[in-house]
């Protein structure tokens with residue numbers, strides 16, 4: 001039989017929608033030439049959300065199609081029309097789904113119906129020029145860009161949240177046991193590895209209700225990746241107790257109840273983490289005369305090892321009541337010991353970073369300054385650098401946040417490179433306090449005087465930025481941008497290369513400027 005692919009651990013790619021751009025528009029009406037700004041805001045991009053749905057028991061759907069994308073927010077329009085928001089995509093996942101990054105960092109552990117995790121946050125829509133108008137800037141000639149939606153690769157793992165885990169060789173009768181003590185109706189068949197995904201059954205014993213999960217057959221070597229069992233052992237990691245289901249009716253050579261138990265114990269040992277869990281032994285299939293004989297033979301020896309043994313038959317139901325109550329006993333004891341009841345939702349989410357809204361760091365080797373922070377980085381993404389007024393607005397925002405003060409305090413000089421953000425979308429500015437410090441100045445729409453009056457160096461810089469950002473849709477990285485033809489630069493190397501190239505460009509510009517000045521004097 002071909003080993004089927006695992007369905008309880010899947011890698012999914014989620015992409016949220018982009019925020020719509022804000023609109024820059026001016027109200028037009030007959031005989032009223034000076035209308036106010038009426039550009040609407042862009043809609044927010046839809047998010048991709050994972051939510052526990054009690055009706056979903058496997059991750060099989062994500063195994064078949066692992067890319068999920070939410071829709072983009074619509075662009076804002078004139079006449080104060082806001083773009084509509086992109087729709088969220090809600091992905092139903094089973095209770096007990098653990099979400100981690102591709103490199104194994106656990107982001108969330110979803111327990112309980114309705115528990116949610118935002119897998120990819122939709123991009124915020126950009127403000128339209130109507131929303132950007134202020135008393136000083138009555139008719140902004142620009143709008144903010146919508147932000148990209150988050151894109152992530154996540155690993156979803158299902159850990160069944162069961163009180164009791166049934167372990168054993170293939171065809172030992174684990175699924176049959178779940179079926180005979182609960183209302184679950186798992187597939188049962190006389191070939192090994194019938195169960196590919198754990199079956200969960202709800203068992204009622206007296207006034208105790210608990211859950212039992214069978215684990216797909218464990219075989220020797222499973223913990224080293226042979227067979228199916230290893231990947232499924234994680235399902236029993238949360239169990240209060242393990243029940244060994246032992247087939248006393250097998251005619252396979254080399255198998256008997258004692259060595260089967262040792263084999264499974266060795267697997268559990270190799271997997272690790274289950275040593276402290278109490279064990280019960282169910283000697284199954286005693287409706288078969290030979291099996292009953294074998295069970296009677298080994299019972300005493302197992303009991304000598306300190307194990308509680310239950311001869312059972314899932315076919316005739318003999319011994320099942322005693323086994324059920326023994327399970328219930330352990331569950332009750334475990335629940336009493338536990339500080340937190342099982343129903344507590346455990347949701348781990350990366351906490352939003354508190355503290356100051358931005359950080360300024362001096363880069364080594366006089367390479368300039370690095371500004372990091374959610375707000376400044378977001379504002380850069382929202383800026384249309386082809387529009388000087390939008391660029392000026394960004395400078396004002398950064399100034400108001402205190403970025404410039406902080407740079408001055410730390411000793412930044414005019415002309416120093418200031419890098420905002422350190423991802424592929426990072427952007428490098430010349431530090432020009434006079435530009436940053438300017439108040440709102442009336443200018444023609446889409447322009448900013450402060451930038452117009454710049455020296456040629458800043459002019460050059462601005463043209464370069466404009467060109468760079470015009471190409472942003474292509475996601476040009478530093479290698480292309482700065483003509484660096486080394487391959488596989490690490491982000492830190494790329495940053496250094498970018499800053500170095502930036503300094504060089506600035507030096508050239510200064511030289512050019514000096515040359516131009518000396519030319520001026522000739523006239």
Ligand SMILES: Nc1nc2c(ncn2[C@@H]2O[C@H](COP(=O)(O)OP(=O)(O)OP(=O)(O)O)[C@@H](O)[C@H]2O)c(=O)[nH]1
Pocket residue numbers: 168169170171172173174175176177187188189190191192193194195196214215216217218284285286287288312313314315316
């Ligand atoms: N005679 C008899 N047969 C049983 C008993 N319990 C289970 N079986 C049979 O054993 C075979 C395997 O049973 P399953 O419950 O599918 O075994 P499993 O341990 O879940 O096996 P995998 O899912 O493959 O790991 C089936 O043909 C069952 O009918 C029993 O008490 N008596």
Ligand SMILES: [Mg+2]
Pocket residue numbers: 174175176187188194195214216
């Ligand atoms: Mg089974």
